[in-house]
Amino acid sequence: MTHHLEVDSVQLKFGAREILSDVYLKCETGKITGLLGRNGTGKSSLMNIIFGSLVPENKSVRFDGKSVPKAYLHHELLSYLPQYHFIPAHLTLNRVFSDFNLEFAPFESFFPEFRQKHQQKIIELSGGQRRLVEAYVLIKSKSEFVMLDEPFSHLSPLMIGLVKELIKEEQANKGFLITDHMYRDVIELSNDLYVLAEEQVYLVKEIEDLKRLGYTSSIS
Incomplete structure (x- = not known):
């Protein structure tokens, strides 16, 4: 069964500046939806609005047609990877995986550099390793939908490739x-692609739309 996440009628202002105006966006299970936009256009704000941690002037967030204004209270519906580190630094990897009801063995098998490190604390990891752990536990979470804000940040090209593999594997679930600012990776992954420009979200039907919307002039 396909499930749907829809957000529309979003209006967001910071002071006199309008950030988002009458925004509509839809996601479906079984699909990867990409969201591109230049810095400061409101991508993270939109994700926080969907999550319910940012309250705008107006919004409608629905899961299978049912309004859910505080999705952060419903982990079975939605998980969110923010730009900043969110896992407490004092926790061990073993504790983190236990809290997310995940086995550590498949993770260390996929990422051999973590072998025998289940007792290591988050604070002892590099920035890239920490981001990798955070992205992994949310990609593998039991939520119907997962929002990833800059999941490739601080990751090596090899790690980015492996994270993309994980996302594709979980796409069926x-x-x-x-x-992500690594827009080529987002484009490659996405079944549906939106661009946020001039306070609104536009569905991209072909690569030329990215140029027309002023996102980039160099995509081929």
């Missing part, structure tokens, strides 16, 4: 909404 959930829906993804992804934004």
